[in-house]
Structures are given as C-alpha cells and as structure tokens.
Amino acid sequence: MFRRNLLAFLCALSMLPVSASFAKSPTIEDGVLLVGTDSSFAPFEFLAEDGKNFTGFDMDLIRAIGKELGYKVVVQNMGFDATVPALRTGIVDAVIAGMTINEKRKKFVDFSDPYYTSGLIIMVPSSDTTTKSIKDLEGKKIGAQVGTTGMFRAEKVPGAKVVTFANAAETFLEFQNGGVDAVIQDFPVVAYYVAQGGNKGRLVGPKMEAEEYGIAVTKGNKELVAQINKALASLKKSGEFQRIYKKWFGEEN
Incomplete structure (x- = not known):
C-alpha cells in the first residue's frame, strides 16, 4: 500500500x-x-x-x-x-x-x-494466544483492505477466507466486532491503531515484505x-x- x-x-x-x-x-x-x-x-x-x-x-x-x-x-x-x-x-x-x-x-x-522499516503485519485479537505466525492463519477468516499488498498476501494463505474492505477503518471495525479472525495490513497503520486504543488487537510475528524509508x-x-x-x-x-x-x-x- x-x-x-x-x-x-x-x-x-x-x-x-x-x-x-x-x-x-x-x-x-x-x-x-x-x-x-x-x-x-x-x-x-x-x-x-x-x-x-x-x-x-x-x-x-x-x-x-x-x-x-x-x-x-x-x-x-x-x-x-x-x-x-x-x-x-x-x-x-x-x-x-x-x-x-x-x-x-x-x-x-x-x-x-x-x-523506518515498513511492511505488512498480522493483527489478531488479544485473547488469541495461539497464533504465532502467518502459517497459523490457514483456514481462518482474514480481513484486509481491498487492492493492497495485505490483501494479496492474505490470498496466499492456504484455505483462508479473505474478506476485503474499502479502507483500514472498515477493516478494523469488522475486526473489533469479531467478524474476522485476523487482519493483514501495513505495519505502521496497525501499530498506530493499537497505540490509539485499539487494545482488542495484538501484533503477530515479524514484519513481512520490509521496505525502508x-x-x-x-x-x-x-x-x-x-x-x-x-x-x-x-x-x-x-x-x-x-x-x-x-x-x-x-x-x-
């Protein structure tokens, strides 16, 4: 993105x-x-x-x-x-x-x-203590913003159902409501969301597809x-x- x-x-x-x-x-x-x-x-x-x-x-x-x-x-x-x-x-x-x-x-x-090193990151509910990497998302429902690298990466997860949204705000809202098991999105956007009080989520694993600013x-x-x-x-x-x-x-x- x-x-x-x-x-x-x-x-x-x-x-x-x-x-x-x-x-x-x-x-x-x-x-x-x-x-x-x-x-x-x-x-x-x-x-x-x-x-x-x-x-x-x-x-x-x-x-x-x-x-x-x-x-x-x-x-x-x-x-x-x-x-x-x-x-x-x-x-x-x-x-x-x-x-x-x-x-x-x-x-x-x-x-x-x-x-700054940017890239993609996985976010799962804070209550999810078992997801450690993208492999653990196989067969799960993943939320992503349409047309982004997060969506393309989610589509590569075997058996996953990818649910797309028009923007990050809609993606996070569905995540908060429990409509998806995880979100794959740009790292700084997710990190900022969590820092601003999105305490229902936690970040998982290393950043993917790293890019340096x-x-x-x-x-x-x-x-x-x-x-x-x-x-x-x-x-x-x-x-x-x-x-x-x-x-x-x-x-x-």
Missing part, C-alpha cells in the same frame, strides 16, 4: 530540465531547512486538529533533526508526486514523506540512512546527507528517536 504511484512520479519528473543540477540553498545558510511532505499519510504526516500545523512521526522526527543541527524547520505541504521535482528545482531542501528508498528514486535524489535530499548534496545522518545517529544514541517512535507506534523500534 505504501508504494506510491511511480508512473505519476516519473511523469512529473520528466517535466523538469534534464540539466537541473545541485545548487546549495541559501536557506540552509540562513539556518532554515525547507522540508517537503505530503500531509495525507497518517501517522507519519497529517494535519493536526487545529487545521494549521502538521503532526505525525515524520514531523516530530524532522523537527528533532532540525533542532539537533541548529536549523529552523519549515514544512511545505505538497502532493507526493511533487516532492522529488520540488527537490530538483530547489523549492525544498529535503523531503520526509514516508518515502521508500529504492534504486529508481536514487537516480534522482540522495537518501539519508533508513529511519529515508529522508530525500537534492542529488549530490552529500553535506546535507551527512548532517542528517549524524543527527539521526545522535537522536538514537540519546533515546529521543525511540521516544518519538513509541509516541506514535506504541512500542520501541
């Missing part, structure tokens, strides 16, 4: 000059880090209840990185497909938006060290990559990274 529309991304990118090259943003020299994001990706980035500020795991993390480096972080909201073009044209200095590190994107941007910067900006990596390492050493992670996902990374 986390794989964004690569075709749209490439189309947007193709409209930029091929000769676009890195030029150090003067905002960095002024102590301001302009950061692009897509605020429709809870719990990583979304609009706060006040309707003005951006909140979420990514937002807390990038602000902590900015503080560590002595930068004032200014967040600019945009569509996900616009984030890489915004980097290439100098509109922003960095992008944090639940962006998966992959070889295709590496052709156009540089990435920080991974800061990174902070993207303009291609060739090795200095900023090094600064971000240094800040990430410092936050992990101090325990601040773990505190932010636990705030949003209810368990330590």
